[in-house]
Amino acid sequence: MSTLAQNKADLERASTAQKVADMLRERVLDGELAPGLRLSEEAIGGALGVSRNTLREAFRLLTRDRLLVHEHSRGVFVRRPSGADVRDLYAARRVIECGSLRLWNDVTEAQREAVRAPVRQAVARAEKNDWTRAGQANIQFHRGIVGLASSSRLSDESDRLFAELMLAFRVAAEINDFYQTYVPWNRRIVELLNNGEVAQAVDQLSEYFDAAEQDLVARLEAY
Amino acid sequence: MSTLAQNKADLERASTAQKVADMLRERVLDGELAPGLRLSEEAIGGALGVSRNTLREAFRLLTRDRLLVHEHSRGVFVRRPSGADVRDLYAARRVIECGSLRLWNDVTEAQREAVRAPVRQAVARAEKNDWTRAGQANIQFHRGIVGLASSSRLSDESDRLFAELMLAFRVAAEINDFYQTYVPWNRRIVELLNNGEVAQAVDQLSEYFDAAEQDLVARLEAY
DNA sequence: GATTGTGGGATTGTTGAACGATTCTACGAT
DNA sequence: ATCGTAGAATCGTTCAACAATCCCACAATC
Secondary structure (H helix, E strand, O other): OHHHHHHHHHHHOOOHHHHHHHHHHHHHHOOOOOOOOEEOHHHHHHHHOOOHHHHHHHHHHHHHOOOEEEEOOOEEEEOOOOHHHHHHHHHHHHHHHHHHHOOHHHOOHHHHHHHHHHHHHHHHHHHOOOHHHHHHHHHHHHHHHHHOOOOHHHHHHHHHHHHHHHHHHHHHOOOHHHHHHHHHHHHHHHHHHHOOOHHHHHHHHHHHHHHHHHHHHHHHHOO | OHHHHHHHHHHHOOOHHHHHHHHHHHHHHOOOOOOOOEEOHHHHHHHHOOOHHHHHHHHHHHHHOOOEEEEOOOEEEEOOOOHHHHHHHHHHHHHHHHHHHOOHHHOOHHHHHHHHHHHHHHHHHHHOOOHHHHHHHHHHHHHHHHHOOOOHHHHHHHHHHHHHHHHHHHHHOOOHHHHHHHHHHHHHHHHHHHOOOHHHHHHHHHHHHHHHHHHHHHHHHOO
């Protein structure tokens, strides 16, 4: 059964535009294509061996995810989040994640475990100074929180918010010490949840957002 | 000053693909293009006098807004929300709108008025049996609620959710008596807010969502 | 009779070239 | 130093073509 689902996923993996978009998404997220960079249709299309029209379709897909911005007759650029963007981003996360977390007592055990497990991982990885993977686990933690709401639309939008935030980290440089500060925070949130103190966990999460937003905005606006 | 902003908006109104997308969006939302309908590239492109490539770009834009669904090598179709979609939709709205409403005491007076005013309008229009426009005011009420969060990303995503919900109404037929039921509900929510009983207003809103979801899902799954 | 091939026809996916429109750049005029 | 302008580069859009894929009807098989 599970193999069937696997095959289906493979089959649907068609569309050159989609594949090109996936490739570019990776390059953008790991910083190979820096924020602010202009993506020339001719240059990239030539390098990847796809036609301009197909490439433009790929650009549209990434524009939808807010990784690229399109300026008319000027081309597409890798998004470069501003301080205002970050504030907007955290305002959205505050509502979505705090609201989702409040549902803690109404969801399945599997959903709750999807919040706890990433924190255990993050702690373990942090102890090994593996900050890159600790950061990934941190994102899984927040994905787990949004998952409590049981809405794929909300989860998808959150993924876009996370990706955009990654870009902001990139601009602000130093991703590592960023996560370093907040891993223990997440741990405390899970502890509160396990003790049934949901409201307090929500407060903690909210404070986490306050601190993270302030920190990131400050770095961004310092140029 | 305001004319400058106006001019800028006009200037940015370029891109044929964008204009085509806007035109199609209208047709979809007012039901002229019924949910489930397949949109032939050749037929529509010919009728609108744009090339296939440009039309495909417009399709991508509407796919992003979830008004159309794209099936590989099969074409694009007007989205036809299922019962599961509606549940997903309301799960997202519950989190977003209840979370936003909780911010009532922390926002500007202008933001609060953007919640109150549409309800007054809806009541007035309902008294004149103008259900179409009462429904529009109802949407403004919910847009106002999301606006309390001060996040354009959240507001944009909510607009997409609203548009998708309009399609669901279309499938379930009968939009009018739908709004008819819930106008008084909104009025009560605003009353509670004005009395400073924010928590109770949030509860009311949540119950509204329960009822609306149940009603809509029932109609959809009855085919 | 229901299921399983097997065509042909229609539609989408992708490419390549072309040309007007817009933006950018660099040079020169005031 | 500011402004204006010509030319180059790039984008926006169209068109035509062909391969890949899907759909439908018809025949073959059990």
